[in-house]
Amino acid sequence: xxxxxxxxxxxxxxxxxxxxxxxxxxxxxxxxxxxxxxxxxxxxxxxxxxxxxxxxxxxxxxxxxxxxxxxxxxxxxxxxxxxxxxxxxxxxxxxxxxxxxxxxxxxxxxxxxxxxxxxxxxxxxxxxxxxxxxxxxxxxxxxxxxxxxxxxxxxxxxxxxxxxxxxxxxxxxxxxxxxxxxxxxxxxxxxxxxxxxxxxxxxxxxxxxxxxxxxxxxxxxxxxxxxxxxxxxxxxxxxxxxxxxxxxxxxxxxxxxxxxxxxxxxxxxxxxxxxxxxxxxxxxxxxxxxxxxxxxxxxxxxxxxxxxxxxxxxxxxxxxxxxxxxxxxxxxxxxxxxxxxxxxxxxxxxxxxxxxxxxxxxxxxxxxxxxxxxxxxxxxxxxxxxxxxxxxxxxxxxxxxxxxxxxxxxxxxxxxxxxxxxxxxxxxxxxxxxxxxxxxxxxxxxxxxxxxxxxxxxxxxxxxxxxxxxxxxxxxxxxxxxxxxxxxxxxxxxxxxxxx
Numbered sequence: 001x002x003x004x005x006x007x008x009x010x011x012x013x014x015x016x017x018x019x020x021x022x023x024x025x026x027x028x029x030x031x032x033x034x035x036x037x038x039x040x041x042x043x044x045x046x047x048x049x050x051x052x053x054x055x056x057x058x059x060x061x062x063x064x065x066x067x068x069x070x071x072x073x074x075x076x077x078x079x080x081x082x083x084x085x086x087x088x089x090x091x092x093x094x095x096x097x098x099x100x101x102x103x104x105x106x107x108x109x110x111x112x113x114x115x116x117x118x119x120x121x122x123x124x125x126x127x128x129x130x131x132x133x134x135x136x137x138x139x140x141x142x143x144x145x146x147x148x149x150x151x152x153x154x155x156x157x158x159x160x161x162x163x164x165x166x167x168x169x170x171x172x173x174x175x176x177x178x179x180x181x182x183x184x185x186x187x188x189x190x191x192x193x194x195x196x197x198x199x200x201x202x203x204x205x206x207x208x209x210x211x212x213x214x215x216x217x218x219x220x221x222x223x224x225x226x227x228x229x230x231x232x233x234x235x236x237x238x239x240x241x242x243x244x245x246x247x248x249x250x251x252x253x254x255x256x257x258x259x260x261x262x263x264x265x266x267x268x269x270x271x272x273x274x275x276x277x278x279x280x281x282x283x284x285x286x287x288x289x290x291x292x293x294x295x296x297x298x299x300x301x302x303x304x305x306x307x308x309x310x311x312x313x314x315x316x317x318x319x320x321x322x323x324x325x326x327x328x329x330x331x332x333x334x335x336x337x338x339x340x341x342x343x344x345x346x347x348x349x350x351x352x353x354x355x356x357x358x359x360x361x362x363x364x365x366x367x368x369x370x371x372x373x374x375x376x377x378x379x380x381x382x383x384x385x386x387x388x389x390x391x392x393x394x395x396x397x398x399x400x401x402x403x404x405x406x407x408x409x410x411x412x413x414x415x416x417x418x419x420x421x422x423x424x425x426x427x428x429x430x431x432x433x434x435x436x437x438x439x440x441x442x443x444x445x446x447x448x449x450x451x452x453x454x455x456x457x458x459x460x461x462x463x464x465x466x467x468x469x470x471x472x473x474x475x476x477x478x479x480x481x482x483x484x485x486x487x488x489x490x491x492x493x494x495x496x497x498x499x500x
Contacts, residue, residue, distance in 0.1 A: 008064035011055060012086065013279045018052035020237040022105075027243060029112065030229045042109035049105035056093040065090060081464040085281050092158075095144045104141065107133050108409045115407035116230050122397040124378055127407070132374045134409045135367050142368070152368050155412030159288040160419065161466060165365065168415045172358050175418070175481050182488065182500045183351060186339045189496040194335040196327055197253040201320065206248050209319045210260040213312075214244070217298060218451045219264045220271055231404040232259045232346065234266035234295075239278045242270040254336065255347055261303045262346075265295035268451065272459030287467040288413065289479075290458070292420020293427055300350050301428045301487075302450070307443035309333045337495055341389035343398045351488055352389060354421060359384045360403070360414040368411060423467075425484035426475045427458070 022045055029041050055061065065086055072079050111130040118127035142151035145158075156163045211226055229245035236242040244263035248256040269285055277283040285291035302308050310329040317324045324332075339349045345356040363380060366372035372380055381400040386392045393399030405413050431453050432438050441449050457474050465473075472478055489500040 007060070008068045008086070009280075011058075011061050011064055012281060015052055015056050016279055016281060016283070018048060018055065022048045022052070023235050024237055026109075027235050027237075029109065030231075030233065031227045031245060038110070038113035042106050042113075045109045046102045046106035050098050050102040053093060053096070053098050053101040056090065057098070061090065062094075078464065082280060082282055085463050088161075089281055092145060095146065096141060097144070100137070100140060100144065104134075104137050104409060107137055108407070111407045111409070112404065115401065115404060119230065119397050119401045122395045122401070124396040124401060127401065128374050131377075131406055134406065135374070135411070138409060138411045139368060139370075152365050152412060155368065156415065157412075159410075159413050159416050161287060162468075163415070163419075168361065171422075171479075171481065172361065172415075172418065175354060175485075176358055178481075178485055179351065179354060182492070183339070183341070183355075185498050185500055186351065186492060186496050189498045191340070192334045192338040192495065193331075194338040196324070196331055196335045198251060199253075199323070201250060201253050201323070203248045203250055205319050206250075206253070206256045209315070210246060210256055212315065212319075213257070214260055214264045216445065217261070217264060217268070217302075217447045219244075219267055223271055224267055226260065232263050233404075234263045234270070236267075236270040236284070239271065239273050239275055239283055242267045252347075258299050258303060258336075259346060262295045262299040265298035266291055268298070268454070269294045269459050272451075272455040273462040274460045277462045277464065282462040282464045284463050286461065286463050286465060286470060288416035289419035289423060290467040290470065292417050293423035294420075294454070294458070296421050296424040297428055297454075301424060302442060302447075304333075304336050304350070305439075305442065306330070306333045307439050309336065310443050311445040334495060337491070339492060339496070341391050343385065343391060343393050344402055351492055354418045355388045357414050357418045359388055360405075364406075364411050364414065419479065422479055422481050422484045423471060425487045426471065426477075426480065427454075428487075429483050430457075430475050 025041060025045055025048070029038065033041060065083070068079075069083055069087070072083060074080060107130070111127075111134055114127050114130045118124060138155060139151055142154040145154040147154040150165050153164045156165065156168070207226075211221075214226060215221060223240050224242045224244065227243065227245045228247060230247065232244075232246045234242065234244045244260070244267050246256050246260045246263060266285075269291060273283050306329060309332050313324070313327070313329050313332065316332070317327075337349065339351045341352050342348050345353070345360075348356055359381070362384065363372065363377065366380070367374075367377070378396050378400045382392050385399070431450060435441070435449055435453060438450060441447070458470055461470060468478060493500045
């Protein structure tokens with residue numbers, strides 16, 4: 001057949017559409033799927049992933065990519081960037097066999113259902129075989145992708161281009177050394193009262209509030225929706241269909257409210273990508289670290305700030321008549337920022353949160369390297385929580401089973417949470433420098449200036465620029481933890497009346 005000049009664009013669109021179809025099936029699996037349909041869903045996902053992979057690794061695709069690279073004018077920046085990403089994706093795709101891609105998709109779909117049931121029943125043993133298979137498949141995947149002796153490097157690079165294990169170790173070690181004495185100093189100070197966000201909060205009212213706040217900060221419900229899931233997440237099927245989920249705890253206000261705000265941060269990123277990139281591999285976040293910087297920025301730097309809480313209070317009092325009557329912003333602000341070692345990562349305070357990530361990072365490295373067995377994982381988890389945070393889970397549901405990521409086969413993912421945390425402070429400091437009225441705007445509920453700034457400096461580029469390029473352009477430097485540490489010292493030193 002004659003291959004047209006736009007053959008590459010047509011193939012890229014097909015691959016993107018197939019992967020988005022998989023994402024829709026996965027979203028449904030986490031939200032509305034009937035209990036009896038999980039096995040058939042696993043088969044559907046395995047088949048679709050295999051078809052998408054076949055397109056992405058075909059001789060036709062290789063020829064089209066080669067022709068495009070040869071004919072593209074180097075001065076055409078957008079096209080050159082598209083081809084760079086397409087080449088990177090092609091190189092990774094061709095390293096994996098269609099058989100391995102299919103086996104991974106099948107195992108992941110089955111594992112997610114097994115994890116959900118295991119968590120509900122606090123039954124790690126039923127999940128263990130699924131986890132063991134996913135670890136074996138990820139080792140196989142890492143070897144196929146290639147590495148210099150450290151399998152974990154290949155897995156990290158899927159989520160954060162160029163990131164290697166030694167770099168993460170170099171960031172995490174010093175950060176942990178700074179955090180441990182901070183947490184001890186806070187523990188020695190008088191504790192903040194968080195009783196105002198614990199009690200009985202009607203689920204329907206929490207849901208209505210979550211939707212209202214999501215819209216207020218800029219989430220476009222014409223291009224998205226909010227649903228419930230066992231583990232909150234965001235997903236995009238295109239720039240024009242970006243969905244989020246959350247979970248509700250009737251007795252604790254924070255999970256639904258701040259969980260929604262967190263996922264909204266992810267969704268605002270996806271909704272802010274230049275529409276002209278839709279249907280190409282550029283229509284996605286540039287890295288998971290950069291993605292996480294957006295969710296943590298909205299959840300914490302905005303959502304847990306006193307200006308935001310000051311604006312929020314009348315809305316809280318309207319939704320929960322009687323519950324928040326007479327509660328001043330300062331009291332809620334202190335409650336929302338209480339620091340206390342806890343078992344559940346997604347509900348952790350800003351100061352202890354990174355330790356949750358460090359625990360998972362150490363465990364996944366050991367699992368992939370074969371230095372830790374599945375049978376010993378729950379006890380290893382519990383011991384690390386006791387060592388790092390001074391607490392010990394009483395159940396696996398609150399311990400090793402609490403996160404869905406391993407059930408998704410997402411090994412190498414967790415470090416990006418801390419990288420995103422660090423980047424969020426760097427980016428927010430840059431926003432404050434460019435937007436002198438930012439705090440006043442937030443206090444009045446005007447979030448448009450901040451969102452517009454983020455869209456012009458970060459969101460619009462999608463994958464056309466790397467995370468490093470964006471961060472250096474926005475902040476003038478690469479990733480560094482000093483901004484985040486300065487923010488933590490200043491904020492929590494004041495809250496706890498102690499020197500950090």
